[in-house]
Amino acid sequence: MTVFILVAGVFTGAQVWQETAARLAATGSEVHAVPLTGVDPDRPAASADVDLETHIADVIAVIDTVGAAAGREIVLVGHDYGIHPVLAAADRRPQRISRIVCLDCGLPHPGVPALAAVPDQGLRAQLADQVQRGEDKGALAPPARDGWERWGSTDGVCGAALDRLAALAVPQPLGTLLQPLRLTGAVSSVPTTGVLCTRNGASIDLVQRLVDFGDPAMAALTDPQVTFFELPTGHWPMLSCPGALADVLLRAAAGEGRRLRPAGADGPPAHLRPFPLDVPEPPRDRKGHVDLYIPDAEGPRPAVVFVHGGPVPAGARPTPRDWPTLVGHARLAAAEGMVGATLDHRLHDVADYTRAAADVAAAVDLVRADPRVDADRVALWFFSGGGLLTADWLTEPPAWLRCLAASYPVLAPLPGWGLTGSRFHPVRAVAHAGRLPIVLLRAGRETPEIAATVEAFVVAARSSGAHLELVDVPHGHHGFETLDAPEEVRPALRHAMRSVVTHLSD
Template sequence: MTVFVLVSGLFTGPHVWQETAARLTAAGCEVRAVPLGGLGRIDGLDGLDGLDGLDGLDGKVSDPGAVTDLESHISDVVAVIDSVGGARGEEIVLVGHDYGIHPVLGAADRRARSVARIVYLDSGMPQDGVPALAAVPDQLLREQVMLLAAEAGKGAAAELPPPSREEWRLWGSVAGVPDEALDRLTALAEPQPLGTLLQPLRLTGAVTSVPFAGVLCTGSGSSIALVQARVDFGEPAFQALADPRVTFFELSTGHWPMLSSPAELVRTLLDAAAGRGHRLTPANAAGPPAHLRPFPLDVPEAPVERIGRVDLHLPSGDRPRPAVVLVHGGPVPAEARPTPREWPILTGYARYAAGRGMVGVTLDHRLHDVTDYGRAAADVVDAVERVRADPRVDADRIALWFFSGSGPLTASWLAAPPSWLRCLAANYPIMAPLPAWGRLGSAFHPAEAIAHAGDLPVVLVRAGLEVAEIAATVEEFLDAAKEHGANIEVVDVPDGHHTFETVDPTDATREAVRRAVRTVLGHLTA
């Protein structure tokens, strides 16, 4: 028999698993929903079908005077594993949602021989020595936790208050969650003990022997394709994800699939327990990854001069020329080699521009994490200043061309376009923070900034087969652009995916690239 041990995330307890537990039980599985210390309230659960009588809901509640931290939550999960024991041949599958993956990994590390599989349910990838707070994407929330921790040192309560109904979205997408379920989630939410967020996770390495599955909720902005891209970048922490014992699943819902899609979640958990699912491809095993495949057009090389983080692809001739500054997307791990300014997509556009008599510019900026947008924005400003100061560049004729995850960086240029900025372009951009990113701050919301763009020409190259969550940010931006009468032209690639230049090297792609380049360069020479 498969025994599912379900561990919930921040502010929550066993109640979130009500329908999931009932469906798993009906499928012939045993279920233990773990009440974590300080969060395991069972009052208010009377009459919840599928939870009544479940082992693990035996009234276990922490001593109100006890200190609750990550280690105590790990002990809670270990106790449930030990209570199952495996004497009857049970296969224990640990499921950690959100924060719950931290105590799950800690417990599996201590009981690796007793655990058949771990399921990461729309969670991060905790590492040894890193506290759970590091997985909170929203910088303002992290700062709030640190402030509360400082106050707790002066005698204040050492806990983080639960979100209001409207604040849940800051902790993960609530897409698909019915109103009544969101109401109950709010009513039963409890303060999160700060020690559970601040105490580092300690792992011996034993947990690496346990197979695992990742369940990605696309409404949060996650996808198998994005995880594969991280593997392809060569990021060390992601290479283990291409192990054949690791599988992945996608659910088309938000961060709370047990509330929004319980039937689909149960089918996925049963498949995960059986070892089914999508397996990633090791880096370079199937040829070059998407970001290193050839540019779709045959463009001649141009002389290249490197200045700091900037590469200038130079046309022939001595007089100052307009410049196209190409801004790569991300986040891109700092260890990625080659670095983005050498990727074929960007060097292809740069050479194309040089062949048309313009200076093509590629650069590296430090967008290594979603928390790095401020630093990346400063890097782009510095790169543009270097380019404009070069005597081979016409400082009054500059175009900025953004790609993918650099979309939020367009906001500051749209909000106050300088006179020398003759065109702003964006290919398959992410034009708003994805749900799992948290708040980026007012400086990175292009849909708000477009109201101040004036007559600045904006060229947006849209992939028809874009990821739904990214496409939604583009449509939000275009709606705002229409409302404010912005000077915008859309180049559509109906059958194109994200990074269509290398993923879909078709005649339609080549024509879209030519049209986009003609449009951007036309604004530089007008």
Template sequence: MHVFIMVAGAFTGTHVWQETAARLVAAGGTAQVVPLTDLDPDRSATAPHVGLETHIEDVLAAIDAVDATSGRQIVLVGHDYGIHPVLGAADRRAERIARVVCLDSGMPQNGVPALAAVPDQVLRAQLAERAEAGEREGVLAPPALEEWERWGSTDGVGEADLARLTALALPQPLGTLFQPLRLTGAVAAIPVTGVLCTRNGASIDMLQRLVDFGDPALAVLTQPQVTFFELPTGHWPMLSCPGALAEVLLQAAAGEGHRLRPAGDDASTPAHLRPFPVDVPELPRDRQGPVDLYVPEGEGPRPAVVFVHGGPVPEGARPSPREWPTLMGHARLAAAEGMVGVGLEHRLHDVADYERAAADIAAGVDRVRADPRVDPDRVALWFFSGSGPLTADWLAQPPAWLRCLAASYPVLAPLPAWGMAGSRFHPARAIRQAGSLPVVVLRAGLESPEIAATVDAFVTAADECAARLELVDVPNGHHGFETIDPPEETVPAVRRVMRSVVTHLTG
């Protein structure tokens, strides 16, 4: 007895939902697809200006067309841009809505325009300039066939479907991107389900890690009425796996799905706060601005290993990354080997922050090299997880003093949803310029497919250019394996990489 009202994303119309709607109807549900004004051939604009408010009215009309006395519960489904008019309409008809489904989309907040969710960072900046200049009318041309990846991963979408998507795409009115979403707060009481398309770069595990960092803004994701599902596909599941999507929507309507664990839940210590598995000396730290130095006793100066934490990490997360057991443990392990171990903190709080984080790291390394206890001509950099794209600068132009670059379970290319296709942070491209720089990668055998694909591309590029790449595998290791997997396999791998790095620094 559910009515699924579905709203498509940017440039697309009702046609994308055809197969999914048919599956829902076959399962006993009712499916309605909202034709958005000027984004569907069946609904052309009669007013001179089309904005987000126009599309909210389109969704409201679909809600009001459902007989309120029928007993059927309305489930609103918003894909991509479509979540903005869905939330705007749900806020005004909260008593009519049983659930909102965010299909591979964020959860926009009051006062924020859809422009903030445009994934391609370069395009978003260009559009922001047009908005600031007062150019709020007009349209944004739809993507060409080869440009859809700028809006999300096309993984799983066949050639014919992609060609049809391109042929039927219509220009997006700029007003729909520039006009802020206005919410009264009523929508907050409606149960929500997020459907994450993992090939586009999002996963339940990633969300749980973000929640575990303790950002109060994410606490809403742990409420009992909020559930999550994953689909192993790209950004357009209604085209790549309509049957699986329909099944997930039916389960979501029934209140099923994964629920996130609140931060600080006594039932489980977050992975990033669990003990480092290697016995290391309890050396004191010497905090120097953004860097913590762990200096062994004895005469110096000594080579240094600089450890760069992953991310993005929400701003204000406590404890801060350089106080996490893994980063502190690695730095103290380096000190036990006679090196100066360094934990370096940077401001990678969002995927839009890679430029800022790169500058933070460069400044932090300069500070380390200027310390009289450090040999400025013998430094290694060791990156973790989401800091992997930041290796690109050092690979592309390795300075003479950089004796080794290491990375543990790294993300070695921006994930599709990050909108960084045109950025410089692509290590697989940069490795071709690394020359004789030794590179050591600690690879998790049970890494998520999306991250593993970036590592595979990096390894292939390194092989093609005969880079000095050493791979150390943890076959049964997961992402962040030091604190979540048995130490019998992980500790030898960590020690092996450390020995390799120290050899390159002292040889």
């Protein structure tokens, strides 16, 4: 018999699992939704007395109650914050656990508190300040009914279910978020399944791309014991699609799911495949975190600065400025008589946008200060997740910025990124762009979540009178330069580059 032990996320207790638990039980499985101390009504406690260790003990108590009878396979399921007590409990009872399921959450690292996974970055900073002031007791109030989006996408959660979520929510003891996760390493032997909710911004393909970047820390996800599933819903699948979630949990318990391939197993990963245009190789000048590709032309020349996307793991090798797409674009710019510039910035996590924006600004200053560059004629070209970095330049375009281009960009924070109230929101910023020329390359087969941000940007740009030019790749995917047939991509790349060059030459 399979025994499911379910552990809820922040602000929620055992009741949130009601429908999913009933469906699992109907298949003959044994199901235990763990009542968490200080959260569930039948486990009252003062918030100051509750921390992560308290909830680890709650999970271990259920594991021990289930018993070790032959044929009883225990599957631990942790949603959101719940993965922290789940991992720690499995680390202390590894022989008893047949599988861990991470439900729409990352795999936390030892020594890191759950606070690091709080999606609302403003709240994360506020709590960190409280800790520094010694204010680490008490509880965090749950959001109001219309505030749950700051904690994850509510896609698929009907009005009645959202009412129920808000009604059942309780304050989260701060100690559960602030106490670091302590692991011995024994949990690494336990098979693991990740269930990703795509409407919350995650997908298996995205995780595969992170593996393909070559960061050694991601290599463990390619272990044959690690599997993945997707659910086309938001962050609370136990409310939006309990039947589909129950089915996925049963399949995970049976060892099913998609497995990731090791980086380079099937040849070069997508981001390292050749650029689709054959462009000359001009001289390259490396300056700190910036590379300049110098054209064969007299006098200071206009420049195009290419800003990579992300997040890209810190251990990725090669770094983005050496990726064929960035190098190819810079060489193409040089072939047009422009200085092409690539750079590395530190967008390693969705919490890094402020740091990445500072890196980009410093790189632009370095490029403009170079005597081979006409400092009054510069264009910026952004890619993918780097699209959010356009917001600063759209809000207050400097006189020297003659054009802003973006390829398959993310143009509004995705659900679960915790950036909704931040300055990194191009859809809002474009209203201030004035007559700044904007060249936007759209992928016709973009992922729905990113495509929605692009469409919102186009609507906002047109309503505000922004100078927007659309260049479509009708059959292109996200990252089309190295993913799609060259004949599909070349016309759009040439068209977009010529448009940027024209604006720089005006």
